[in-house]
Amino acid sequence: xxxxxxxxxxxxxxxxxxxxxxPVSKVKIGLVSTLSGPNGAIGEEIRDxxxxxxxxNGGSLGGxxxxxxxxxDQFNPQVGKQLFERMVKRDKVDFMTGVVFSNIMLAGxxxxxxxxxxxxxxxxxxxxxxxxxxxxxxxxxxWPNDAYHEAAGQHATTRGFKSAYLMAxxxxxxxxxxxxxxxxxxxxxxxxxxxxxxxxxxxxxLAQVRAAKPEVMYAFLPGGMGVNFIKQFVxxxxxxxxxxxxxxxxxxxxVSRGVGDVMLGIQDTAHWALDLxxxxxxxxVTEFEKAYKRLPTVYxxxxxxxxxxxDSAIRSVKGNINDKDAMRKAFREVKFDSVRGAFKFNTNxxxxxxxxxxxxxxxxxxxxxxxxxxxxxxxxxxxxxxxxECSMR
Amino acid sequence: MTWILFLxxxxxxxxxxxxxxxxxxxxxxxFGIMDMINLAHGALYMVGAFLAAWLAQxxxxxxxxxxLAIPLTAVFGMVMESTLLRTLYAxxxxxxxxxxxxxxxxxxxxxxxxxxxxxxxxxxxxxxxPVELLPGLFYPSYRLVIIGVGLVLAGLLYLAVTxxxxxxxxxxxxxxxxxxxxxxxxxxxxxxLVFGLGAALCAVAGALLGPLLAVQVGMGESVLILxxxxxxxxxxxxxxxxxxxxxxxxxxxxxxxTLMPALFREIFPPQVASAAGPAxxxxxxxxxxxxxxxxxxxxxxxxx
Numbered sequence: 101x102x103x104x105x106x107x108x109x110x111x112x113x114x115x116x117x118x119x120x121x122x123p124v125s126k127v128k129i130g131l132v133s134t135l136s137g138p139n140g141a142i143g144e145e146i147r148d149x150x151x152x153x154x155x156x157n158g159g160s161l162g163g164x165x166x167x168x169x170x171x172x173d174q175f176n177p178q179v180g181k182q183l184f185e186r187m188v189k190r191d192k193v194d195f196m197t198g199v200v201f202s203n204i205m206l207a208g209x210x211x212x213x214x215x216x217x218x219x220x221x222x223x224x225x226x227x228x229x230x231x232x233x234x235x236x237x238x239x240x241x242x243w244p245n246d247a248y249h250e251a252a253g254q255h256a257t258t259r260g261f262k263s264a265y266l267m268a269x270x271x272x273x274x275x276x277x278x279x280x281x282x283x284x285x286x287x288x289x290x291x292x293x294x295x296x297x298x299x300x301x302x303x304x305x306l307a308q309v310r311a312a313k314p315e316v317m318y319a320f321l322p323g324g325m326g327v328n329f330i331k332q333f334v335x336x337x338x339x340x341x342x343x344x345x346x347x348x349x350x351x352x353x354x355v356s357r358g359v360g361d362v363m364l365g366i367q368d369t370a371h372w373a374l375d376l377x378x379x380x381x382x383x384x385v386t387e388f389e390k391a392y393k394r395l396p397t398v399y400x401x402x403x404x405x406x407x408x409x410x411d412s413a414i415r416s417v418k419g420n421i422n423d424k425d426a427m428r429k430a431f432r433e434v435k436f437d438s439v440r441g442a443f444k445f446n447t448n449x450x451x452x453x454x455x456x457x458x459x460x461x462x463x464x465x466x467x468x469x470x471x472x473x474x475x476x477x478x479x480x481x482x483x484x485x486x487x488x489e490c491s492m493r
Numbered sequence: 494m495t496w497i498l499f500l501x502x503x504x505x506x507x508x509x510x511x512x513x514x515x516x517x518x519x520x521x522x523x524f525g526i527m528d529m530i531n532l533a534h535g536a537l538y539m540v541g542a543f544l545a546a547w548l549a550q551x552x553x554x555x556x557x558x559x560x561l562a563i564p565l566t567a568v569f570g571m572v573m574e575s576t577l578l579r580t581l582y583a584x585x586x587x588x589x590x591x592x593x594x595x596x597x598x599x600x601x602x603x604x605x606x607x608x609x610x611x612x613x614x615x616x617x618x619x620x621x622x623p624v625e626l627l628p629g630l631f632y633p634s635y636r637l638v639i640i641g642v643g644l645v646l647a648g649l650l651y652l653a654v655t656x657x658x659x660x661x662x663x664x665x666x667x668x669x670x671x672x673x674x675x676x677x678x679x680x681x682x683x684x685x686l687v688f689g690l691g692a693a694l695c696a697v698a699g700a701l702l703g704p705l706l707a708v709q710v711g712m713g714e715s716v717l718i719l720x721x722x723x724x725x726x727x728x729x730x731x732x733x734x735x736x737x738x739x740x741x742x743x744x745x746x747x748x749x750x751t752l753m754p755a756l757f758r759e760i761f762p763p764q765v766a767s768a769a770g771p772a773x774x775x776x777x778x779x780x781x782x783x784x785x786x787x788x789x790x791x792x793x794x795x796x797x
Contacts, residue, residue: 137711141610270771293754294771298715300706303505303636304750310631311498324611324707332705335616335633337623358707360615 123419124194127164129410130187131198132180132208135172139323141354142200143172146222146403148392149384150197153407156387161407162414164421169193177207184208188215194421195220197406200399202226202245202273213237216424218431222406223399227276230450231486239431239449241406243371244484245273246280248347249320251369251455251478253284256316256345258478263288265314265342267305267329269321270294277320277347283485290314295321300328306336316343319350326350327358334362345369348470351460352397356468363460363468371451372401372440373458373472380408380437395469401439412436446483448490455479497630502747508636510743511643515698516716517723517735518650519691525667525730527582527684530589533573533596534695534720535713541566541696542708543604546614555617559700563693570692571685578688579681601710611709614700639701646697647736654732663687667730722778726785728792737793742778749777 131150133143147170154166169191173180180199187193188211196212196219199205205224212219218237225240256264264287268274278292290312293305309317317338321329326346333344339362348370349355356363374385374395384404388396396404413430414421421427432445446452454477463469520534544565549558577596581589615621616635623631654660662683665673674680699712706712723742727734754770761769785793 270775292767294767295750296771296775300712300715301509303508304502304747307498307501307505308751310501311495324709328706332633335621335623335635335705337631337633358611358613360613362621 124164124421126167127161127195127410127414127419127421128167128169128191128193129161130169130171130184130191130193130196132171132173132183132187132196132204133198134175134200134204135170137175139175139200140172142223142399143198145354145397145399146198146200146406149388149396149400149403150222150407152384152388152391153404153411155391156383157407157411161411162416162419164414164419170198173199173204173208175201175204177204180204181207181211184211188212188217193217195410197222197410199224209235209238218424218427220406220409220431222402225450226273227484227486230448230484231489232491234448234490234492236428236449236492239409239445240451241409242402242451243453243455244450244486245276246283246484247371247455247482248349248369249277249280249318250284250482250485251457252318252345252347253281254455255367255369255457255478256281256318257284257286259316259343261287261316261343263290263314263316265290265309265312265317266292267317267319267321268294269297269299269325271297274320278318281318281320287315295325299325302329302332303336306332306338309342310336310338314342316345318345320347321350327355330355330359330366331362339365343367348372348398348458351458352399352470353395353468354397356460356470361468364462366460367473368458368470369455369478370398370458370470371453371455372398373456374469375471376439376441376456377475378437378439378441381439381441384439395467405436405438405440405443408436408438409434442481446487447493448484448487449492450484450487452481452483455482497627500627500630501632502751503744504632504636504640506744506747507740508640508643508743509747510740511640511647512698512702513716513719513723513742514647514736514739515643515694516720517727517739518732519687519694520720521724521727521730521732521735522663522667522687523691524724526663526670526687528670529578529582530586530593531578532590532593532717533600534691535717536597536600537566537570537692537695537713538699538716539604539710539713540569540600540699541692542614542699542703542712543608543612544696545700545703546612546708547608549614550612555615555704558614559697562700563696566696566699567689567693570695571689573692574685574688579684582684597714605710611707614703614708616704635704639705642697642701646694650694650732651736659683659686719778722782725792726782728795731792731794734792734794741781745781746778749774753777 133146135143160166169187171183196217200223202224213235221240223242225242225244227245230244266278268278319329344366346368348368351366351368412434416430417426444452457473457478458470459473460468461471523529523531541562545558545562548561549555552558581592620635624634626632662678666683723738724735727738753774757766757770
């Protein structure tokens with residue numbers, strides 16, 4: 101009996117060792133995202149775009165057939181954490197991805213990275229993970245949390261807006277966003293208002309804005325808050341005298357569908373646009389619309405790129421995904437045709453990339469679309485402010 | 494604060510208060526007369542908004558959409574009352590809360606299955622901009638329409654409750670249900686009618702606020718909490734109480750949001766002010782409720 105156990109152990113060790121050296125026959129990817137509730141549309145964009153990239157690749161990434169495990173975090177950090185744990189421990193996924201919101205990702209992330217499972221973020225990229233809490237198993241395929249706001253601040257400076265009025269919901273990401281704007285804005289901040297998270301009516305705040313007479317108004321109001329704010333901003337007639345600038349996700353195709361024609365002419369800053377001129381993006385936009393009968397948003401672009409990063413990195417290690425150090429090296433030096441154009445990972449595993457000014461226009465079919473206002477980036481090869489605090493070099 | 498800003502904020506408070514009144518009046522009657530806690534009241538507001546958005550799309554007319562949505566929501570409310578809620582009147586409040594909370598979830602998912610998570614609803618183009626009320630005082634014309642409709646409906650409701658026979662029954666039912674039944678009032682019929690009226694008012698609020706806020710699943714829950722605050726402040730079962738309570742909540746919330754941060758900035762260093770100001774402003778309404786509950790636990794204008 102004892103010798104049997106010993107033989108079994110030996111066999112198990114040998115199998116494990118050989119698995120280490122050899123290419124795997126399939127790669128299992130866990131995707132946890134917000135797929136239901138008012139914010140479910142965002143998760144669907146990420147999931148659909150990720151699936152699209154896998155499909156276009158013939159069902160494989162880096163030449164290895166893909167098996168997807170998909171879970172809905174229900175916009176609840178506790179549920180998200182449980183899904184991470186289940187996927188890593190029970191389903192034994194090779195990579196994790198998918199989460200929309202920082203708070204949910206931060207709850208689940210330790211379950212993956214502590215088990216040495218790489219997490220490639222298609223959206224959430226909070227500042228601490230770029231700096232002192234940077235992690236060898238975490239990569240952000242999107243943009244640092246502050247980046248859109250920094251680009252907006254830079255745009256306001258470049259355009260010479262002398263006074264700015266800032267508004268964000270009263271929570272951490274709201275405060276970070278306005279800090280990002282101010283980091284690159286050289287004009288005068290007339291006022292900085294923090295509203296209740298989830299507030300729907302902004303009449304009182306808009307009256308204050310009118311009285312303050314700023315040249316530019318920057319509002320970080322994600323989701324439904326932004327939809328309402330824009331409608332009310334225009335109804336109050338403030339768009340005549342004040343330039344409204346938003347972060348990229350605040351004026352995308354999904355927002356325009358809810359707000360309508362008053363969106364026309366509103367500007368925002370983002371790392372990607374529908375009409376960004378590169379072959380990868382043309383293919384992505386065409387195929388996405390063909391598959392899902394709607395135009396993609398920045399979230400979709402990020403989900404698609406996440407799959408492309410996995411594809412390229414798995415290919416460059418020739419499918420030896422269990423060699424974690426080689427895998428990390430492959431991610432760090434990843435080369436792929438991003439839909440956003442030039443892309444590279446910084447030493448903290450956050451992207452260095454361009455940010456553009458976009459504007460809501462009408463396309464030939466009469467749809468509201470968010471297109472480049474200028475092909476010149478507002479910020480070129482921009483990283484983040486926290487990279488020095490990260491110990492990875 | 495200049496007087497123009499003050500006037501504009503007063504109009505904002507009035508507009509918010511009047512819409513709250515449309516929701517709270519139905520809620521307070523249902524609570525007062527039937528002694529029934531109906532958490533699904535907010536769901537009627539959502540159904541009204543979705544019906545208006547859907548009908549406006551079909552008829553290509555915002556006004557027609559709103560006008561058709563009101564009776565349809567009333568019918569929906571009456572069907573809900575006569576099939577489901579009626580069986581709950583004899584139960585305790587906890588059962589009612591549980592059952593009507595389940596209704597919220599069911600109606601939310603049903604709406605999502607029929608129309609999706611949200612629907613576009615735009616005000617007529619003529620009302621999309623601001624008007625100059627006084628030199629320098631611009632106000633969104635659509636919000637003015639809401640104020641007008643709210644005032645007219647409040648007046649009509651007041652007349653209906655104080656000057657008509659049905660109104661007398663309603664008041665009788667609210668102050669003493671058993672006695673009203675003993676006097677030969679058909680309470681069952683009255684309940685259904687009141688419920689239908691409450692649903693119709695919800696539909697007005699939902700449809701009018703639709704273009705301003707957003708027609709989306711779950712829109713009823715956030716506003717429901719404030720409607721409950723209103724009826725607790727005003728006194729359960731009192732239309733007049735609901736009116737005063739609504740306006741109080743409307744003004745306190747609007748002015749609190751603008752004055753509190755400014756006040757805190759005068760007193761505290763910027764770091765503290767930017768954190769504490771908005772926080773205090775958002776709980777001001779509940780603070781008001783706590784004070785009223787402390788001084789007058791039955792509400793300002795309680796019927797009993």
